[in-house]
Amino acid sequence: MTTATLTRTLPGWFQRGLTGNPTGTAVCVGANSLTYTELHERALGVAGAIRAATGGEPGRVGVLAHRTLDAYVAILAAWYAGGTAVPLNPEYPAERTHNMITGAGLSALVADEGGVAALPELADAVGDTPVVTGPGIPLTEPVAASGDDIAYVLFTSGSTGRPKGVPVRHRNVDHYLRFVHDRYGFTRDDVFSQTFDLTFDLAMFDMFTAWGCGGRLVCVPPTAFLSIGEFLSRHGITVWFSSPSVVSLVRRLRGLAPGSMPSLRLSLFCGEPLLRHDAEGWGEAADNSTVENLYGPTELTISCSVHRFDPETSPALCVNDIVSIGTMHGGMEYVLIDGDGRPDPEAGELCVRGAQMFPGYLDPSDDEGRFLDHDGHRWYRTGDLVRRLPGGELAYLGRRDSQVKIRGVRIELSEIDWGMRRCEGVQDSVTVAVDGELVSFYVGTERSTSDLVTELGTMFPRNMLPRYIRHLREYPLNANRKIDRPALAASARRLLGGDRP
Known part of the structure; x- marks a missing residue:
């Protein structure tokens, strides 16, 4: 293979890890793993199947899989075949995935075992698109690509409820990876967490910070949060990356004891606002770690700004x-x-x-x-x-x-949440505006609504007080472990309609 053909592309970044650490572990899912060489060879095989199925014109390649070894093989294979990767989650509602497949205009679809099981519900969207479920005749080398080619298409929620396709070029991600590799000095000795679903662009950070330096990528299953310190130590994870909602989850599960995450050297958070007490609490648990808050929408490629937290x-x-x-x-x-x-x-x-x-x-x-x-x-x-x-x-x-008008008064929802968090026993709050009313949901110690309203009344005028306040044991989370705000809004609507959420 001529590596110059992959300059400033994501498969080119994988080649760095392959060249520097060919026998090292590239990805670990549960008890199973693949070395860099094994992942490379399997991707060449699936890439061969993709090119055969599409007549050598792979276009946009859907990957209907959920954080399995086959999923990582398929995403790399989409690039090796010369195509654009379009990650899809077989566990998402069929209607949403249907809209993504239709919007992407796929040339081929690669499915793992879970993806194959979801195909009957997606038959109308898939149509006669060829479905690849295994390797073909392997390519001898990846197909040439350039930085101007589209690397992946991800879908974000639009205001209409219809997912919006976001195409990102290889050179967009290449610029980002150069920045973070230079900032953090990743090496082949680093072990990286992988908490995000593959349909979320933050998963690209996990994969290519690891693969760009020859490090190891470790999928973090939901059960790991029951004893996250033990999981991190057992796998020797040095670089943590997740949404901030994970911090409150770990706290509720009593996993933030000081010094309980000694293996971490970097703790990075992105995707939601990071609260001060969460940054402080995680920093005390990962006391050998630098904590940073990253910000950026998918349209600006993973993250575009950063703050290093100093207590x-x-x-x-x-x-x-x-x-x-x-x-x-x-x-x-x-x-x-x-x-x-x-x-x-x-x-x-x-x-x-x-x-x-x-x-x-x-x-x-x-x-x-x-x-x-x-x-x-x-x-x-x-x-x-x-x-x-x-x-x-x-x-x-x-x-x-989130700037809403309630009875003619402009209100910042984040300010209401700030006030709720100042109330005794409240760990966190999410306020939604529905049908001209404010509804606040909180986690922490359950208190009477009247007491909370009285306490909030010392901070805000009457027109800024929530119509309803409800205690939750935990927030609903979406596939990326971010707070599911649409689910809270639906609960608020039911509550305002007279039903319990």
């Missing part, structure tokens, strides 16, 4: 107890705009451009309203509101659509 200085930079999202990566720029779309140097909607920005949605109609033309450049509108802090860091204030 001495970071709390002063928190707004509503949310950890700063820090400063932009090299090669990325931002501008803040007010509600009228005019630049504001202090606060507003965060708009970003640079080497990691995607080229535009799969369906061009989804581009409407999501880009800003300013200063001769095109900027992606994140929909997130931020404030510039002294020293140049950015404070996350909430989603643009």
Whole structure:
């Protein structure tokens, strides 16, 4: 194989690990694992099957699988075949996966055992698309690719409920990987957690931080959280990456004892706002570890800004107890705009451009309203509101659509959550606005609603108090272990309709 043909591509990053550590473990799922050489050879076999099934024109290749060894083989095989990877989860609702398959316009679909079981419900969407379930005649080497080719298409939820396809180029991810490998100094001795579903772009971080240095990737099953410290030590995990919701889960399971995660040297969080007490609690448990808060939507390739948490200085930079999202990566720029779309140097909607920005949605109609033309450049509108802090860091204030009007008064939902967390016994809170009313859900010690309302009344005027407050043993989480806000909103609607959520 001529490695120059894969310059600045994801399979090129895998080749780094293969070259540097051919007999080392590339990925571990439960008791099973594959070395770099084994993963490479199996991917060449499945790539051969993909090219045979598509007449040598792989196009977009769906991977209907869920964090199995076959799934990792299939994703690498999609690139080896010269195609674009489109991860799909067989455990997702059939309607959503149906929409993804239809929107992607697949040329082929690779399915593992779980994917094959889901095919009957997806028959209308799959149609006559060839389905690959095993290897074919292996390719002798990966097909040439360039940085301008689309590496993967992932789907994010749109305001209409229809998933929006986000195509990301190899060069977008390559720029990102160069930044994080330089920042963190990964080596073949590092062992990386893998907590995210493969349909989530943060899973690409897990795979290619590991594979780019010859390190080991270890899938973290849900049962591991029952004794996370023991799991981390047994596997020797050194680099942790998850959504912040995992911290409250581990705390509830009594897994945040000081010094209980000694193997970690890096603890990274992304995908949701990171709360100050969660950063502090995890840092005490992983006391040999550096804790960082990463921020970035899928459209800006995994993450585009970062803050290194310091227990001495970071709390002063928190707004509503949310950890700063820090400063932009090299090669990325931002501008803040007010509600009228005019630049504001202090606060507003965060708009970003640079080497990691995607080229535009799969369906061009989804581009409407999501880009800003300013200063001769095109900027992606994140929909997130931020404030510039002294020293140049950015404070996350909430989603643009989390600014709601209740009886004519503009309210920030994140501010209500901040007030709830100040109440005795409340560990965390999520407030939703439904049908002109506020409903707050909280975890922690259950208290009477009247007592909580009385305590909130010392912080907020009456029109900012939630109509209902409900205690939960735990939040509903989606496949990426992020808080399932649509599920909470549905519960709130039932509650406002007179039913218990």
